Amino acid sequence: MGRGRKHFFDDLATLPWPVGLAVGVLGYMAIAHGIPWLFARSGGAFATIFGSATHPFMPLAWMFLGLCLIAAAVSFFGARRTRRLLDTRRGLDSLAALGWRDFERLVGEAYRRRGYTVEETGLGGADGGIDLILRRDGKRTLVQCKQWRREKVPVSVVREMYGLLAHHGADAVRIAALGGFTPEAARFADDKPIELIDGAMPLELIREVQPAGNVPSETARTFERSAAGPGAPPCPKCSAVMVRRTNRRTGEEFWGCSAFPVCKGSR
Incomplete structure (x- = not known):
């Protein structure tokens, strides 16, 4: 089943966390100060409404900042989890x-x-x-x-x-x-x-x-050899576990080194 449609904050959570933090701060400044300043310049009732520190856009500014901070946190902890996953695969x-x-x-x-x-x-x-x-x-x-x-x-x-x-x-x-x-x-x-x-x-x-x-x-290599199946031989060049592979042209199976392409040993 395919994934659902993504939205702005979903996309933000996939970017590096400093991006989410920067977007949140810039968005807050624009909503809390930039837009009210433009309205205030027009004078009249707008100047009165948006001239105070508690203008109507402040809740929206804080909400936007909060959502961006959540997206940045999701990005940070997701990236850390992915790094740990990669570093622990044996x-x-x-x-x-x-x-x-x-x-x-x-x-x-x-x-x-x-x-x-x-x-x-x-x-x-x-x-x-x-x-x-x-x-x-x-x-x-x-x-x-x-x-x-x-x-x-x-x-x-x-x-x-x-x-x-x-x-x-x-x-x-x-x-x-x-x-x-x-x-x-x-x-x-x-x-x-x-x-x-x-x-x-x-x-x-x-x-x-x-x-x-x-x-x-060597203990990990022994474990991999057992995981590769009974009878998996060691590589004649580097002694790493070998795995079954298929020749792309002939369709024939052979033993290839699990360290390929660093090692190209085969049987």
């Missing part, structure tokens, strides 16, 4: 345990730490659509996040995103999916500005921007 199971909305926020925060401007569009939802818009170097990239762990993303989803790419005049599309993609979806994405981030790659995307102290320990 394996694929920890990503799969998240709700779809938190997974979406997590991917957005990972790209934000890579230097992108990230917009949470509100055009997607639990069942698909545009979840994020990335901006950097004058280019726009549409992102859809699929948290599915036990289900591969079908070609219909990739086709839909390709259509949205043309409709919105974007430069590229990225689809992040824990469970990977069907061979048909992978073939459709070939030779198109579509990047499929599958298997353990979303986890690696997050790990690359985590603090240095969050590098997985």
Whole structure:
């Protein structure tokens, strides 16, 4: 089900909290002092009504400031929660345990730490659509996040995103999916500005921007190996857990290193 229509204060809560604070202060000054000053200049009854400190617009000014402060607080605590979520993810199971909305926020925060401007569009939802818009170097990239762990993303989803790419005049599309993609979806994405981030790659995307102290320990690697399923071998190059992947051209499955693209070991 898609998300409902957003309003001004909903949008304000998605921006960095200093923006909400600044908008609140500026709005308060305009409503409490700027507009009354303009009315007072006209003279007559307006000068009398708006010349006092208790003019009729004061309650509106305080209300606007209060709503902006609430939006700034929502933004501050939401951003802090997202940072903590990202910094504490250790394996694929920890990503799969998240709700779809938190997974979406997590991917957005990972790209934000890579230097992108990230917009949470509100055009997607639990069942698909545009979840994020990335901006950097004058280019726009549409992102859809699929948290599915036990289900591969079908070609219909990739086709839909390709259509949205043309409709919105974007430069590229990225689809992040824990469970990977069907061979048909992978073939459709070939030779198109579509990047499929599958298997353990979303986890690696997050790990690359985590603090240095969050590098997985051997205990964590052992846990991931058990989560990847029985018989998951260690990578022959770096000993990290390997995960099953699908060759996009042939449709054949193989073992790939969970640290890809940092490590490109395979079996």
